[in-house]
Amino acid sequence: MSSSPPSNSANAGDNPEVIISVRDLVVGFGDKLVMNGLNLDVYRGEVLGFVGGSGQGKSVLTRAILGLVPTRSGHISIFGKDRDALPADQRKLLEQRWGVLFQNGALFSGLTVKQNIQMPMRETRDLSPRLMDELAMLKIELVGLKPDAADKFPSELSGGMVKRAALARALALDPELVFLDEPTSGLDPIGAADFDDLIGTLQQTLGLTVFMVTHDLDSLFSICDRVAALADGKVIAAGPLQELLDSPHPWLRSYFHGVRGGRLTAGVAARGDV
Amino acid sequence: MADPNAHQPPDLTRSNDQRLALVGDWTLIAQRLLESKGQQIVELGAQMHALKLDLSGVTRLDTAGAWLINRARRQLGEADVSVELIQVRPEYLKLLGETDYHEFAKSSRPRPSLMFDLLADLGESAVNGVKEFYRGSAFLGEFVWTIKRIALTPAHFRFTSLVYHMESIGLRGAPIIILINFLVGGIVAQQGIFQLQRFGASSYAVDLIGILVLRELGVLLTAIMIAGRSGSAITAEIGSMKMREEIDALTVMGLSAGEVLIVPRILALVLSLPILTYIADMSALAGGMLTSWTYGGISPTAFLSLLKEAIALHTFMVGIIKAPFMALVIGLIASMDGLATQGSAESLGRQVTASVVKSIFMVIVLDGFFAIFFAAIDY
Numbered sequence: 001m002s003s004s005p006p007s008n009s010a011n012a013g014d015n016p017e018v019i020i021s022v023r024d025l026v027v028g029f030g031d032k033l034v035m036n037g038l039n040l041d042v043y044r045g046e047v048l049g050f051v052g053g054s055g056q057g058k059s060v061l062t063r064a065i066l067g068l069v070p071t072r073s074g075h076i077s078i079f080g081k082d083r084d085a086l087p088a089d090q091r092k093l094l095e096q097r098w099g100v101l102f103q104n105g106a107l108f109s110g111l112t113v114k115q116n117i118q119m120p121m122r123e124t125r126d127l128s129p130r131l132m133d134e135l136a137m138l139k140i141e142l143v144g145l146k147p148d149a150a151d152k153f154p155s156e157l158s159g160g161m162v163k164r165a166a167l168a169r170a171l172a173l174d175p176e177l178v179f180l181d182e183p184t185s186g187l188d189p190i191g192a193a194d195f196d197d198l199i200g201t202l203q204q205t206l207g208l209t210v211f212m213v214t215h216d217l218d219s220l221f222s223i224c225d226r227v228a229a230l231a232d233g234k235v236i237a238a239g240p241l242q243e244l245l246d247s248p249h250p251w252l253r254s255y256f257h258g259v260r261g262g263r264l265t266a267g268v269a270a271r272g273d274v
Numbered sequence: 275m276a277d278p279n280a281h282q283p284p285d286l287t288r289s290n291d292q293r294l295a296l297v298g299d300w301t302l303i304a305q306r307l308l309e310s311k312g313q314q315i316v317e318l319g320a321q322m323h324a325l326k327l328d329l330s331g332v333t334r335l336d337t338a339g340a341w342l343i344n345r346a347r348r349q350l351g352e353a354d355v356s357v358e359l360i361q362v363r364p365e366y367l368k369l370l371g372e373t374d375y376h377e378f379a380k381s382s383r384p385r386p387s388l389m390f391d392l393l394a395d396l397g398e399s400a401v402n403g404v405k406e407f408y409r410g411s412a413f414l415g416e417f418v419w420t421i422k423r424i425a426l427t428p429a430h431f432r433f434t435s436l437v438y439h440m441e442s443i444g445l446r447g448a449p450i451i452i453l454i455n456f457l458v459g460g461i462v463a464q465q466g467i468f469q470l471q472r473f474g475a476s477s478y479a480v481d482l483i484g485i486l487v488l489r490e491l492g493v494l495l496t497a498i499m500i501a502g503r504s505g506s507a508i509t510a511e512i513g514s515m516k517m518r519e520e521i522d523a524l525t526v527m528g529l530s531a532g533e534v535l536i537v538p539r540i541l542a543l544v545l546s547l548p549i550l551t552y553i554a555d556m557s558a559l560a561g562g563m564l565t566s567w568t569y570g571g572i573s574p575t576a577f578l579s580l581l582k583e584a585i586a587l588h589t590f591m592v593g594i595i596k597a598p599f600m601a602l603v604i605g606l607i608a609s610m611d612g613l614a615t616q617g618s619a620e621s622l623g624r625q626v627t628a629s630v631v632k633s634i635f636m637v638i639v640l641d642g643f644f645a646i647f648f649a650a651i652d653y
Contacts, residue, residue: 109617109618109619109620110618110620121302125302125303125305126305126306127302127305127306127309128306128309131309131338131341131342133378134341134345134378135337135338135341137378138337138341138373139337142337142372147378153618154618155616155617155618155621171337173302174301174302174336174337174338204365204368205365205368205369205372206336206337206369207365
């Protein structure tokens with residue numbers, strides 16, 4: 001799985017640091033193997049787009065890395081540490097270094113947006129109420145929400161606002177690594193483009209590493225440094241988008257050069273900015 | 275950064291009159307220390323006229339650290355101290371730019387006094403109570419109207435759904451109802467025998483059991499149990515369908531939620547509750563019979579012949595007549611509260627609780643009205 005280092009990474013060098021390393025992962029439910037000897041590396045400071053057909057297990061892999069799904073065999077190291085070998089207290093510290101944006105936001109419905117964002121701060125850090133208030137409001141602004149959204153409950157928010165609020169919560173502790181599960185699904189094209197820009201900007205200012213599961217070809221073209229494709233329980237290709245576009249693999253060809261993908265790929269090729 | 279976990283606490287040193295050097299990790303991991311260091315910039319800087327903040331020693335910076343540095347800059351600026359940042363890494367400069375200090379608009383939601391809140395709550399509850407009654411009556415009217423429509427076009431009636439709900443309410447509810455009524459029948463018998471023994475009238479315990487169980491206890495316990503068991507289930511089912519827009523999906527298909535969801539459930543309740551009450555009555559009498567035999571030495575044969583003298587058909591009818599009405603009240607409250615669910619899971623929880631509390635309360639109130647009614651007509 002060779003790849004060139006990400007172009008816009010703050011720490012880009014000849015030997016980029018591997019922040020997530022998945023080796024020979026096997027995950028299954030009952031008789032069905034969803035991951036079968038999967039390998040994947042994510043480098044510090046990059047935006048990795050993760051694609052795959054529906055039901056191929058993109059979300060399962062994310063959940064396996066997060067430790068929400070039991071694995072049958074294989075190793076997952078995060079920040080250079082074998083996740084399964086860590087004692088519980090160290091695992092907790094590790095979990096504070098990542099932020100997760102779930103597909104449907106997963107905001108706590110009984111708390112306001114501000115309280116949602118403050119939740120991780122309140123639970124894991126000893127801070128003055130003033131600073132917590134200020135930081136929560138700052139995060140709300142960073143993700144492009146209006147200040148009056150702070151006191152709203154998740155049920156009072158639109159789909160795009162929920163995603164933004166959930167991103168603000170994922171960023172509450174300034175994590176080094178952010179998992180985004182289909183961040184632009186359910187957003188209109190303008191909202192999705194805004195969200196892509198937002199992720200790009202935050203990634204550059206905060207020096208984030210972003211692991212992004214997506215179906216959105218636009219996101220892949222606009223903000224991903226590298227793309228990994230999942231099929232048949234394995235990563236069939238990982239590298240800069242151009243490598244995947246040129247790949248002869250039949251699934252990749254139909255994904256990128258099918259009716260919808262082809263239109264975009266052609267457009268991008270014409271502009272010549274990949 | 276050999277070990278990313280190794281944390282350098284944030285600190286600042288005064289290198290000369292006009293210069294403060296920040297060192298270490300200015301991140302949230304330092305918690306309150308970070309805040310106090312931020313404040314220290316202001317304290318030390320206030321003694322100077324033109325301050326140079328040297329950021330070359332900062333090993334890490336996050337939004338919280340950048341925010342606090344910016345806050346200190348702002349506070350010093352207000353105290354007429356000019357602040358200049360020197361030796362800042364480009365990525366830190368970007369972060370500092372993104373986290374420019376400013377006041378946030380205060381929450382626009384007003385905070386009235388406690389007394390005001392209390393009175394407002396009281397008023398709201400009173401108004402809601404009246405509204406609830408109004409809504410309940412309207413809902414009953416709608417239900418009757420839907421029944422009429424179904425009666426005119428019986429092909430629209432969902433028979434499968436009715437049978438399914440009768441199974442889940444009646445058949446699957448039967449074991450627990452048999453059990454609690456058996457126990458309560460036994461307990462009433464035991465207390466009856468103990469108390470009446472003192473007057474040498476322990477055989478009258480049979481009258482007590484027969485009349486109490488058939489007129490009141492059997493139907494009341496069953497209705498309360500069903501309100502808790504099936505009323506809550508109905509509210510939760512309809513509520514979660516409301517949450518996931520399934521009710522809206524029905525409406526736009528030209529179907530009515532009343533016809534598809536509510537009528538089968540309420541009818542299943544109305545048909546199941548009398549049957550369950552009958553089972554409950556028998557079970558309580560069996561419990562009473564067993565206890566009378568054990569504690570009072572009244573053999574089952576004697577028990578049955580005493581029971582025959584104590585009760586008549588109308589004793590049984592008084593109880594069983596109430597069952598469908600109680601079922602209707604439980605069903606209406608459960609469906610209405612389910613439909614009143616809003617978007618959040620919390621709201622669903624609240625509706626389920628409210629539905630169970632209200633239906634149990636209404637079942638008991640209804641029982642009281644029936645008691646007055648039967649006394650008035652001398653039944």
